[in-house]
Amino acid sequence: MTALDLYSKVEHLLGIEESTAYLHTLYTEVLYNYEIKNLLDVGCGTGGLMQTFKKFDINCDGIDLSSLMVEKAKAKGLNAEYKSIGEVDKQYDAIVSVFDVLNFVHPDELIDFLNCVHKALNDKGLFVFDVNTLYGFSNVADGVMSAEEENLFLTVDAQFKDNQLDTKFTAFMKNEDKTYTKEQSVITQYFHSLQLFKKLKNFKLIKSVYLDMYDVKDKALIVLQKV
Ligand SMILES: C[S@@+](CC[C@H](N)C(=O)[O-])C[C@H]1O[C@@H](n2cnc3c(N)ncnc32)[C@H](O)[C@@H]1O
Known part of the structure; x- marks a missing residue:
């Protein structure tokens, strides 16, 4: 993905x-x-x-x-x-x-x-x-959060440095057999x-x-x- x-x-x-x-x-x-x-x-x-x-x-x-x-x-x-x-x-x-x-x-x-x-x-x-x-990146976008729903747990960790915002998304998705699949990606914004x-x-x-x-x-x- x-x-x-x-x-x-x-x-x-x-x-x-x-x-x-x-x-x-x-x-x-x-x-x-x-x-x-x-x-x-x-x-x-x-x-x-x-x-x-x-x-x-x-x-x-x-x-x-x-x-x-x-x-x-x-x-x-x-x-x-x-x-x-x-x-x-x-x-x-x-x-x-x-x-x-x-x-x-x-x-x-x-x-x-x-x-x-x-x-x-x-x-x-x-x-x-x-x-x-710049204000939006450093004062609004930068930071951490988590959220969840029945079959999905999400963490978001965003850091703004050197005019670049790296946002790490980590999602734990519940499978039918109740195990979890972890998906992780970083999106960069400039x-x-x-x-x-x-x-x-x-x-x-x-x-x-x-x-x-x-x-x-x-x-x-x-x-x-x-x-
Ligand atoms: C924050 S979302 C906004 C979606 C939508 N414009 C809205 O108002 O709900 C940013 C979207 O831009 C897409 N995207 C990022 N870079 C792109 C590019 N270079 N060309 C086309 N789509 C792009 C992403 O896949 C994502 O769907």
Whole structure:
């Protein structure tokens, strides 16, 4: 199982439903001001935001690098695929990456990722995403927690150091014969300076606002427009 697939198996125990719903409402409000006919959700997860946009008659595609996430989105009747942004060969009025997806991208690969987003956008297309701030990484994400349900016990141990958050997920899954299977993975997220997004030559910065999700200014929402 990949690290992202283990994340998919335990996400429901992390207590992030409220913040996910908050972000989905925010993205809906931002994009409501534009005429969007089709949209790509990069890092779509289980497809919550795609479900919302479908209600507004927007054609939505989603991609994710966890096959388990893609299966969950497809089970909801959504058009999701296991694919990287570099493999996308269509163009969209808007692309979104919701809830830290860009923090999963290594700094050395970020410009390449953004260039692929640019290629997949129509003229003047929008890229809307959120990233963790330094404060969010060190004061909110860093720390330990545990959670459990009937057949699953989870520990999460996250450490932020040198602009990098390493989160170790350890899951004990109860088998039918009452033994346990242990699955362990580390997911790394990277801090990206907001300055980088302001200086891009092929995008115009439309909006950059701090969000108070769990604390004060722990995330930032960015809207870029293709030029
Ligand atoms: C915190 S979850 C957010 C899921 C979803 N956007 C939401 O709002 O519920 C991050 C998602 O990004 C996916 N992901 C991480 N890096 C990715 C990449 N480079 N391309 C596509 N998906 C990625 C993960 O598999 C995971 O589903």
